[in-house]
Amino acid sequence: MRLRVSTIALAAGAALLSCAAVPAFAQNASDAPPAENVLDGDYLTVGVGAVYVPSYRGSDDYIVSPIPLVRGKFKGVDINPRIAGVALDFIPDDKDSGIGFSLGPVATVSLNRTRRIKDPVVRAAGKLDPAIEVGVSAGVTKYRLLHDYDSLTLSADVKWDVNGAYGGMVWSPAISYTTPLSPALVAVVAVSARHVDDDFARYYYSVNPAQSAASGLPVYGAKGGWDSANASLLMAYDLSGDVRDGGLSVFGVANYSRMLNDGKDTPFTALRGSANQWVLGAGVAYTF
Template structure:
């Protein structure tokens, strides 16, 4: 599994299954070698909007798998496909495919009454492509280092802009049952995105008493994340139930930090903590 902020949390899970299978005392059948499906559900404690200092509990689904050589990788409220299969013994692998996500940032569940008075925003559906390169067996026989990026455009008429999310993640097993993923990522947004989410228009200023502000393009956040997954049978290769937990810290930058929604009503330091259960077959 691979990680992005929430705008990336459970997506980190994709690097776990991209790793070569553990070799010692392998089970008779490794379910991750062929077609498989992992489904899961969990909950995350997240800011009520990006930049908020109020937190809410939200459910999070998880879907991960492989079918006919196509990898299905989770994104936060979305999915990505990898159409380039790696050889089983590859030292370097590549990924390329479509990605789609749904964002309800400031579309509901806004706890701050001042920000709520500024009005809700429309949900965004972002569609684009993801690409990456992975190096295997770097520090041990089973680890993986992935460099990747998602490039997406809103097709739902919300922000109508483009985002670019580069990321680097490192996955390694700590035992046959326990796998860890650490990741660092960032996000660059264009002017349409910046104006939609970070501006305070004159109308919004009258409604909320926040000062007028105009958002622009630029890097709006950097993130670091940790994900742990533990297989309840004691071996990740035989499928069945597993538990996962994750934590993500995001620092908002530039207009995402300076907008009154963050600087006056919220906090540039953003935390996400969550966990859940998954089943692989």
């Protein structure tokens, strides 16, 4: 059985569930495996958690938000969670090859600045429409990098807004390293970034004359580019003592994101928020 983590995004609680459902292996021969590894076949993991996140991207005000999460595998298709979305992997891996590949569709919903904007000035600039983002997720994983049970994954999501909100494209490359620390405990460290096009930047980071008049913020014209870089630490612990036998687990996540370029320089961040963004979260999951 392999170890893999999905692409890490901002508010990385969804990625954490993807590792919470992954089997940690015994570190020595004296650790007996369970009678049945539920993750060898079809399985489903459902979870719920809460994350402490900025009220919008670039905000220095924070809110607590629930996150329902689902991960699993059905007839060789991996179901991987995303924040407010899901990605599918249609490429089965050879468990003994040492290399795995992933490819499939991804769909998410972006609610940035659509609700719960705590800053009254930013709120006066007006709420935005939700974006429905659809695209492709792909990656390659090297198994048994430093020992028999770890993995290194390079991956990326490329998505387009099909709901007419910003109407553009974003893509997010990521590198993640997954390792079991015991049969019950899995750790993941990851770095990622996001590149946005001009349509995205204008929608979320520009301040047009009408928004300026309503909020008092200066007019600002944003352009596309790299808008953020992220680093995450993710951990999951199986309460039965072995993630391979399914059941209940708990997880926690800490994510730091630095806004870049026009994502940092927009008045929504530079004047009313902060380029330093933190996400802290925890939750429970059940695998069967």
